[in-house]
Amino acid sequence: MAEKTSIVNQKGGVAKTTSTHNIGVALAKIGFKVLVVDLDSQASLTYSVGIDPLSVEDKNIVSILTAKSTVDIKECIYQVKTVENLYILPSIIDLAQIELEMFxxxxxxxxxERALLPIEDDFDFILIDCPPQLSVLTINALSCSDSVIIPVKTDELAFRGLTQLEDTIEEIKELINPKLEVIGVIATMFEKISTEDKRVLKKLEEREQVIGIIKKTVEVKKGITKGISIVEAQETNEVSLVYKKVAKKLITKSEV
Ligand SMILES: Nc1ncnc2c1ncn2[C@@H]1O[C@H](COP(=O)(O)OP(=O)(O)OP(=O)(O)O)[C@@H](O)[C@H]1O
Known part of the structure; x- marks a missing residue:
């Protein structure tokens, strides 16, 4: 059965999608069969792996979350062309509308959880890129996951949002999913020259299990329009090495 991990933070723009994509690629390159799930109506992950959401309008995450869906989830999963072993369950803009129906x-x-059940044994890892809200979709992701990774941008506002997120995770553990385990925080878009970034990183390290520090660099953005992650494009780049290290943490967790 796949190890399911939510990449979660209710704050927008903290590198959830970038982290999901790169950790997914890192795991797939080791030889694991990986599914990344785009649970965000902005469909950034779908774009990031080189898929136009309009081209998957009939078979996508919405097809399987809709009430009384008869669509086979296997038909909604697409192979990522540039990476062997990497697959995506893509998103489209309509995902925002079905949240009300789900509620x-x-x-x-x-x-x-019910929707993923038929394909759980087909993958080693399932990574879920959560939307930037503590919405019914995020609650669904946390309710079916074995573990959580929290990307946090090294700025004061992102740091302040952590308590609310951790309270939500604790509540889900208590009420719905006792197996849920926080693997740790990835400090993202860190700029060494910024005093604020250094101060926030220090506070993060004092309070959280920081499993990786990702520097802010233009190299990360470069591949997005081509659907290529930095772990693919520049295997030995410092950012790629950190994402690979995070992937190894997930492997260790899955082996326990
Ligand atoms: N290490 C980095 N260096 C520079 N830019 C980065 C880095 N990581 C991510 N970015 C950029 O920051 C922006 C936000 O990243 P991303 O989409 O991964 O965040 P997100 O948390 O998924 O956002 P949302 O909450 O809107 O879904 C993107 O333009 C991405 O290319």
Missing amino acids: ARSSREKIL
């Missing part, structure tokens, strides 16, 4: 259903926290 009205009973067992609303378990809709994603």
